[in-house]
Each structure stands twice: as structure tokens, then as C-alpha cells.
Amino acid sequence: MENVLKDEINNAKTVDPILKINGGASLMGEVEIDGAKNAALPSIVAACLSDDVVKLRNVPTELNDVKQLIKLLIDMGADVMVDENNKEVTCSGSNWHGGQLEGEVAGKIRHSLLLLGLSIAWKKDLELPMPGGCDLGNRKHDMHVDALRSFNNLVEENEGISVQYQPSMDNVTIDFYYPTFGGTLNALFAAVKKEGIHTFIHNAAKNPEVIDVIHLLNKMGAEVNWLDDETLKIVGVNKLNGVNHSVMPDRIIGATVVAATGLTGGKVIIKNFDEKLLTSEIKTWRDSGLTIEQRTNNLFIDGTNKLKATDITTKAYPGFHTDIQPLHTLLMTTAEGESKIKETILDGRFKYCYELNKMGANISVESSDFKCVNGAQGQIAKVKGVEKLSASYVKATDIRGGAAVAVAALAAEGESVITNLYQLERGYGNFVELFTELGANIKKVKE
Ligand SMILES: CC(=O)N[C@H]1[C@@H](OP(=O)(O)OP(=O)(O)OC[C@H]2O[C@@H](n3ccc(=O)[nH]c3=O)[C@H](O)[C@@H]2O)O[C@H](CO)[C@@H](O)[C@@H]1O
Numbered sequence: 001m002e003n004v005l006k007d008e009i010n011n012a013k014t015v016d017p018i019l020k021i022n023g024g025a026s027l028m029g030e031v032e033i034d035g036a037k038n039a040a041l042p043s044i045v046a047a048c049l050s051d052d053v054v055k056l057r058n059v060p061t062e063l064n065d066v067k068q069l070i071k072l073l074i075d076m077g078a079d080v081m082v083d084e085n086n087k088e089v090t091c092s093g094s095n096w097h098g099g100q101l102e103g104e105v106a107g108k109i110r111h112s113l114l115l116l117g118l119s120i121a122w123k124k125d126l127e128l129p130m131p132g133g134c135d136l137g138n139r140k141h142d143m144h145v146d147a148l149r150s151f152n153n154l155v156e157e158n159e160g161i162s163v164q165y166q167p168s169m170d171n172v173t174i175d176f177y178y179p180t181f182g183g184t185l186n187a188l189f190a191a192v193k194k195e196g197i198h199t200f201i202h203n204a205a206k207n208p209e210v211i212d213v214i215h216l217l218n219k220m221g222a223e224v225n226w227l228d229d230e231t232l233k234i235v236g237v238n239k240l241n242g243v244n245h246s247v248m249p250d251r252i253i254g255a256t257v258v259a260a261t262g263l264t265g266g267k268v269i270i271k272n273f274d275e276k277l278l279t280s281e282i283k284t285w286r287d288s289g290l291t292i293e294q295r296t297n298n299l300f301i302d303g304t305n306k307l308k309a310t311d312i313t314t315k316a317y318p319g320f321h322t323d324i325q326p327l328h329t330l331l332m333t334t335a336e337g338e339s340k341i342k343e344t345i346l347d348g349r350f351k352y353c354y355e356l357n358k359m360g361a362n363i364s365v366e367s368s369d370f371k372c373v374n375g376a377q378g379q380i381a382k383v384k385g386v387e388k389l390s391a392s393y394v395k396a397t398d399i400r401g402g403a404a405v406a407v408a409a410l411a412a413e414g415e416s417v418i419t420n421l422y423q424l425e426r427g428y429g430n431f432v433e434l435f436t437e438l439g440a441n442i443k444k445v446k447e
């Protein structure tokens with residue numbers, strides 16, 4: 001490794017933890033996947049719609065986003081208790097008073113947006129500083145604002161977003177121009193306790209995490225049903241009850257294990273994992289030459305075949321998930337031929353490609369003639385397969401870009417260093433443990 005890299009590593013060591021990964025070994029063994037961050041966070045908010053106690057199991061309680069969200073909920077009056085050992089969270093929202101959310105915390109996570117719908121459900125006002133989350137381009141919130149206004153609430157945008165509850169007995173129709181994940185949840189939360197009011201959400205998001213949250217809400221006594229493939233109908237009820245609910249497994253971590261198995265040429269079983277969570281992605285990877293089989297409750301992956309180039313276009317569910325796009329790009333870095341990766345959801349999603357190129361990948365990112373959902377100029381990454389990746393000093397640019405470089409390091413011979421770990425760890429609470437179990441040589445160095 002060049003001296004300049006060694007200097008960088010020494011400097012980084014004194015500031016933030018880093019990952020040191022000695023790559024090259026094929027991953028082998030069995031793993032189980034944690035609960036999904038992107039289902040757990042909205043489930044915690046949904047649970048706070050209840051007057052009684054809702055107990056959530058399989059919550060990735062070690063994740064910073066979970067901790068931050070819970071802090072915000074408690075600050076606004078919700079009763080939330082965490083049992084880190086058992087990965088359980090108990091919630092009740094009956095003491096919700098609303099108010100002004102703390103800027104530093106709310107500004108770190110995207111999910112703080114969902115507290116707007118929750119507060120409206122409790123008929124309380126809320127002031128939210130601009131939400132955070134991964135820097136993936138312009139992450140707009142106009143559909144959240146319009147949806148909340150449809151219920152007659154006063155919504156203002158300045159340095160943040162504020163909602164003021166206004167009573168209304170009118171039925172509500174919301175028509176999203178894109179099936180927004182967060183927007184659908186905010187509309188659901190605002191609607192479920194509007195007693196007697198019928199709300200229709202057209203073009204609602206139907207990704208598995210939203211379905212998991214709807215399942216939870218209906219267990220709590222909500223009346224949420226699909227009228228057709230794209231339209232949700234909610235009949236408001238006056239009270240939601242206490243229940244137990246287990247959060248679904250994280251399909252993006254599942255996809256991360258599949259990609260790591262394929263890239264390292266290993267053989268891995270993911271226990272209790274249903275391929276239906278990754279229908280579009282698994283179809284693509286089978287086309288690339290990866291062997292993936294559902295064996296009763298487990299998913300078996302055999303990565304010993306050489307893969308071939310395969311194009312993807314990211315789309316709303318059930319299309320190829322934008323969060324899994326970096327992992328596909330990574331798999332294609334050593335596949336035979338040239339793959340085209342078209343990102344249509346978030347324009348800022350290709351930052352990690354620069355990091356992968358440091359590891360010997362051959363990726364060029366070019367502007368194209370389409371617009372992303374957020375209105376920004378679209379881009380296509382062209383990936384020319386190379387023989388192998390090499391160890392380097394790389395940065396986790398965001399959660400999934402971070403996973404892509406860390407998995408690349410698992411395959412690259414020699415010692416790689418991953419910095420900016422905070423990003424990776426926003427979505428992966430046990431990255432080191434997960435891959436150590438599969439035989440990887442990986443450690444987190446704190447000092
Ligand atoms: C916590 C969580 O689950 N986050 C996921 C969620 O984020 P998030 O809830 O932010 O995603 P959305 O589905 O709302 O956004 C998708 C696209 O729509 C745009 N948009 C969204 C709302 C809006 O009011 N106006 C607007 O233009 C966004 O800028 C983005 O380009 O879906 C993203 C896209 O699948 C994933 O990358 C994130 O991991």
C-alpha cells in the first residue's frame with residue numbers, strides 16, 4: 001500500500017472507527033438476518049399511534065437511526081422502552097403532546113418526517129426541522145406536504161416543516177405522482193385514526209416494508225385495505241389497540257449477503273428468508289448466472305459460477321430496488337462483459353462508484369437523457385467487468401454505497417480499510433459479526 005494511504009489510515013484511526021478487512025476468502029456457512037431498519041422505524045412510529053402498549057420484536061435496536069427516532073418520540077411525549085438484549089421495543093403514544101422537535105437529532109434521519117402524520121393523528125401540532133438521511137441527491141417531501149394538507153391541516157415549509165391540526169369531516173383522496181415510500185406512510189398515519197373518515201391513497205407504495213406496517217396497523221385495529229393493486233382505502237377508527245408484532249427481516253441485508261457470496265465465489269445459506277422479498281433482484285442475479293434456491297424456509301446461494309454482465313433499471317417496488325443497486329453494480333465489476341445500471345429514483349446514488357474504482361473496478365458514470373423521480377438529470381453507470389478487485393483505502397459514502405465497498409473488500413485480496421463507518425452502520429448494526437460468521441477476516445478498529 002502506498003505511503004500516502006498509510007498516513008491517511010493513521011490519521012483516520014485517531015478520529016473515527018474504521019473497518020479493516022483482509023479479503024479474498026470465499027464466504028461459507030449459514031446466517032440469519034436481523035429485522036429491517038426500513039420496516040422497524042415506521043413500525044415504531046405506527047406503534048405510537050396506540051393508546052395501549054404495542055410490543056415490537058426483532059427490532060434492530062443497535063442502529064443509530066432507531067435510537068435517534070426513539071429519542072424524538074420520547075421528547076414529544078410518547079412512552080417508548082427499549083430492551084436491547086431481546087431486541088424489543090414497547091410503545092404507547094397516549095401522552096403525545098407534539099411541539100418542536102430537536103434539530104440536531106431530527107436532521108440526522110429521514111424518518112423524522114413520519115412524526116408529522118403521527119402528530120396529526122393525535123390532533124397535535126408539530127414543528128420539524130429539515131429531515132436528514134443518506135445524501136443521495138434531492139430527497140424531496142412535496143408529496144408528504146400535499147398529503148397532509150389533503151386532511152385540511154395547515155402545513156408550512158420554511159427552514160423545516162410545521163403542521164397544525166385542523167378538524168375536518170370530509171373524506172380524503174390522495175393521488176401520488178410516484179409511489180413514495182415515506183409519503184404513503186405519512187398519509188396512512190394521518191388517516192387511520194380519523195374516525196369515520198374514508199381516505200383513498202392512489203399510487204401507494206407497496207414495498208414489503210409498507211405491507212409489514214399495514215399488517216401491524218390492522219392488527220392494532222386499523223381498517224386499511226387494498227381496493228386494487230395501487231389504491232389503499234382507509235376507514236378511520238377512534239382508537240388503536242396494544243398488540244405484539246415481529247418486524248420482517250431486512251431484505252437489503254439479505255441482498256448484501258447474496259452479493260457477497262456471489263462476489264467471493266462462496267456458498268451460503270440465509271436462514272428463514274423468503275426469496276419473495278427479493279423477487280426482482282433474484283431474477284436478475286439468476287440471469288447473471290448466480291445459483292439461488294429456496295430450500296423450505298432457507299435461501300441457498302452458490303456463487304461459484306463466473307457471472308455475466310446484466311443491465312438493470314431501478315424502479316419502485318416490485319422493480320429493482322434502488323437501495324440494492326450499489327450491490328448489483330458491485331457484482332457486475334467482476335462479471336464478464338459490460339453492464340448498464342440506470343438509476344431512476346435518486347440522482348446522487350453513484351458516489352460509491354468512485355470508491356470501487358479505487359479498488360480496480362472499471363465504472364464510468366454518465367449523464368443521460370432521462371430525469372429521476374426527484375426531477376434531477378438521470379445517470380447511467382457503465383461497468384466493464386475486470387478480472388479481480390484489489391484492496392484499498394475507501395470511504396462509506398452512504399449506507400448502501402458503504403455496504404458495496406465493504407463487500408468489495410471481502411473479495412479483494414489484501415487489507416482494505418473502510419472509513420466513514422457511521423454511514424454503513426446506519427443500516428448494518430452487525431456487519432462485522434454477520435460476515436465473521438461466514439468466515440470473513442474483518443475487524444472494527446476503534447482507537
Ligand atoms: C427509510 C427508508 O425506507 N428509506 C427508503 C425510502 O426513502 P424515501 O421515503 O425518502 O423514498 P421515497 O419513495 O419517498 O422517494 C423516492 C423518490 O421520490 C422523490 N420524492 C419523494 C417524496 C416526495 O414528496 N417527493 C419526491 O419527489 C424522492 O426525492 C426520491 O427521488 O425509499 C427510498 C427509495 O426507495 C430508499 O432509498 C430509502 O432507503
Ligand SMILES: C=C(OP(=O)(O)O)C(=O)O
Nearest residue numbers: 110133134323399400427
Ligand atoms: C437510504 C436509506 O435510508 P434513509 O432513507 O434512512 O436515508 C437506506 O436505508 O438505504
